[in-house]
Amino acid sequence: MTPPGPVDHVVTSGTFSLDGGTWDVDNNVWVVGDENEVVVIDAAHDPEKIAAAIGGRRVVAVVCTHAHDDHVNQAPRLADTFNAPILLNPAEAPLWEMTHPDRTPDRDLTDGQVITAGGIELRALLTPGHSPGSTCLYAPELGTVFTGDTLFQGGPGATGRSYSSFDTIIDSIRSTLLTLPGDTTVRTGHGDSTTIGGEAPHLEEWITQGR
Template sequence: MGPVDHVVTSGTFSLDGGTWDVDNNVWLVGDENEVIVVDAAHDLEKIATAIGGRRVVAIVCTHAHDDHVNQAPALSDRFDAPVYVHPAEAPLWAMAHPDRKPDHDLCDGDVLTAGGIELHAITTPGHSPGSTCLHVPELSTVFTGDTLFQGGPGATGRSFSSFDTIIDSIRHRLLTLPGDTTVRTGHGDSTSIGTELPHLEEWIVRGH
């Protein structure tokens, strides 16, 4: 078990009356004793197996689209761990879990620690109102959820999203990170800040 473990889970994403098959990246950050889970998606048992006997410090949701949070309450119950979500995600969270609220707000600048590794919350709205990335300086890594992917920004064509806002977030909050920062995404392959930075203007032209 390294400082970052990775599980790919499969399920569906539903919003605005449509449902799509998706594979999600679930990230575990910590050491052999304790861990933070980033985005509890689809497969409770697969995530639980990756956690093993470790203490779960927190379940952090980069945003509250159902494919990223559908196992958060169940994982919380099993490991007695609090769920963190940005408060602006409340309407999306309520669609997925109408009978349960998150345990804690995840606000810009918050720092969560597992196994001595600090995860710094960076609020990056656009894909959704409270989308949040998690920067881990000592690992030169940022977990971007669905805000930044290999090849461009996350989707903004559905409810509660804004293209202009996501571009602002990426430009001012993510592309200012060191170029060698690894970008670990909510879906698909990882990339780096330095790889994506030169394409910002292309995305803006393409997006409009």
């Protein structure tokens, strides 16, 4: 049997609801660590599928890049199953409470915080805009950043709904993400991965389109 890699990828399917609308979505769930312990990034939709990817490994934390329901709907269940804390930036509280009014995250996720699993360090990068406390996770030794819904292949995350800001997401991408090495792999919350260098040249184009 092939041992798990430092990054395991699970695609789960469900819905996203906000502002009175509901959409079908496929989400990327990332399991990062080694053969002994992992961090789960964005526990979405299908706890059994995510648990199968975790296997018998210890879960250091269930980390939420932001609190839209399609990224957190299974966070409490996974956290309880694996006796792990849920980490979320406190600015996400209004969105979290829409999905989990009777459960709070266990710990704050703060800018610059480092979470370690299996010797791999994940550094939290606060990147508001898609939502108030959206946070990316940068793993320098893997040459990877997990961007949630802040940066996708082809542009920034959506900002047309409550608690979002186009100007703020552009500032976050420009000042935080585009300063990472160009060959950094961008592993997104939905869809295909890309690189920082592949997206950087299009910033001004996005700004023109967004306004």
